[in-house]
Amino acid sequence: MTIRRHLFIAAFAAALPIVAAAQSTTILLNSFIQPQHPFNTLVLKPWADDVTKATNGRVKFDIPPASLAAPPQQMEAVQKGIVDAAYAFHGFLGERIKLTQIAHLPFINVSAKGSSVALWRTYEKYFATANEYKDVQLLGLFMFPGGTTFGMKAPIKQVSDLKGTKIYALAGVPAVIMEGVGAGVVAAPAVRSYEIISSGTVDAFAGYAVADATTFKTLQYAKSVTDVQGSLTAPAFALFVNKKKWSSITTQDRDTILKLSGEALARRLGLLDQVEAKARVDARAQGIEFFTADATFTAELKRLAQPLEKAWLADAKALGVDGKAALDFYKKLAAESFE
Numbered sequence: 001m002t003i004r005r006h007l008f009i010a011a012f013a014a015a016l017p018i019v020a021a022a023q024s025t026t027i028l029l030n031s032f033i034q035p036q037h038p039f040n041t042l043v044l045k046p047w048a049d050d051v052t053k054a055t056n057g058r059v060k061f062d063i064p065p066a067s068l069a070a071p072p073q074q075m076e077a078v079q080k081g082i083v084d085a086a087y088a089f090h091g092f093l094g095e096r097i098k099l100t101q102i103a104h105l106p107f108i109n110v111s112a113k114g115s116s117v118a119l120w121r122t123y124e125k126y127f128a129t130a131n132e133y134k135d136v137q138l139l140g141l142f143m144f145p146g147g148t149t150f151g152m153k154a155p156i157k158q159v160s161d162l163k164g165t166k167i168y169a170l171a172g173v174p175a176v177i178m179e180g181v182g183a184g185v186v187a188a189p190a191v192r193s194y195e196i197i198s199s200g201t202v203d204a205f206a207g208y209a210v211a212d213a214t215t216f217k218t219l220q221y222a223k224s225v226t227d228v229q230g231s232l233t234a235p236a237f238a239l240f241v242n243k244k245k246w247s248s249i250t251t252q253d254r255d256t257i258l259k260l261s262g263e264a265l266a267r268r269l270g271l272l273d274q275v276e277a278k279a280r281v282d283a284r285a286q287g288i289e290f291f292t293a294d295a296t297f298t299a300e301l302k303r304l305a306q307p308l309e310k311a312w313l314a315d316a317k318a319l320g321v322d323g324k325a326a327l328d329f330y331k332k333l334a335a336e337s338f339e
Helices: 003-023 037-055 072-078 099-104 112-130 173-180 190-198 210-217 243-247 251-260 260-266 270-285 295-318 323-334
Strands: 025-030 059-062 085-089 137-143 149-151 164-168 184-187 204-206 222-227 236-241 289-292
Touching: 025 204, 025 260, 037 059, 037 251, 037 270, 059 173, 059 251, 099 137, 099 236, 099 295, 099 323, 112 260, 112 270, 112 323, 137 260, 164 173, 173 184, 173 243, 173 295, 184 295, 190 204, 190 270, 210 270, 251 260, 260 323, 270 289, 295 323
Parallel strands: 025 059, 025 085, 164 184, 164 204, 222 289
Antiparallel strands: 085 236, 137 236, 149 204, 149 222
16 A cells, blocks of 8 residues: 555545534524423423434534523524524514414414414415515424413403403413403513512413413412413414524435424424323312303403404415415314324
C-alpha cells in the first residue's frame, strides 16, 4: 500500500467524526407550560424521545426547565431564533393565524384526541393552501380536553348565576362568552391563573379542563363544575420549528420527524383524555359537585356564541376557504373516537 493511500485513509477516518457531527442537530424546544404538566410528561417529551430514537440520535431535543419566552411570544421567539422550536396557544395567535381558530369555537369538541385529529385533517384538507404558518415550519396541531366552568361559591346553573360576578376566563372564546352574560372578566394565560384565583378576587373561573385546574393548583378553590355539551371551548395549540433550523436537518431526518408529527402527534393526545377522566373522579371524591348545563342555559350560551362562529366564517371566506364545509368536516371528525 502506498504512502499516499495510507495518508488518504487516515485523513478519511479523521473526517468521519466531523461528518457525523455535521449531521447531528440539537433543537432547543421551548415549553411555556410548567414541566410537570401532563402534556409535557406524557406527550411532548415522549414524542421528542421517539424522534431521537427514529433518527438514531441525529436529532435531539433540549427542553429548558423554564420558559425562555412569555406565553404570547412563542412564535416570535422561534422566528427570531431565541429558541429553535415551541408550541403556541392559538388564543395568542388570533391576529396572524385565523383558520385553525376553528378549534376554539364552542360546543364542537368532545375529546382531546378526536379534536386533535380533526384539527390536523381539517388543516390538511382546507387550510394548508392559505399558508398561514409560512414564517415557521409547522409540525403539528393538537388540543387539550375541553374547558369547563368552575364555581367557587354557589353552583353555576343558569346565566343569572354569572351575571354581575367577577370571573377569571381564558383569553378568547371563554372571555367573550362570559362578558356576554354580564360577568366582570379577568383574562390571562392559564399558566398565570393561580395568582388571580387564589387571591379571592374572582367568584368563578372558566376555560380549561379539570386536569389543568389540578396542574395549575386552582381546583382547590372550586366547589362545583358546570359542563356544557361539546365544551365551552377547547385549548388548541401549534407546534413549529424555526425555518433555518429546519433546513439544517437532513432530508431523511426531516421526513422521519414529519412521519412522527401531524396526525401521529395528534393521536397521542388521547393520553390527556385519560388524565382528565381520572382528574374528574378525584375531584368528585374531594367533594366537588358536577353539573351539566340544562337546555335553557345551553341555548342562552349558544346564542351568545353565534357571533364567534360568524366571525370565523368571515375570516375563512376572506382567506378563500369554504368555511361551512370546513366546519362541518371538523365537527364530524371531532365526534369520532379514532381507536
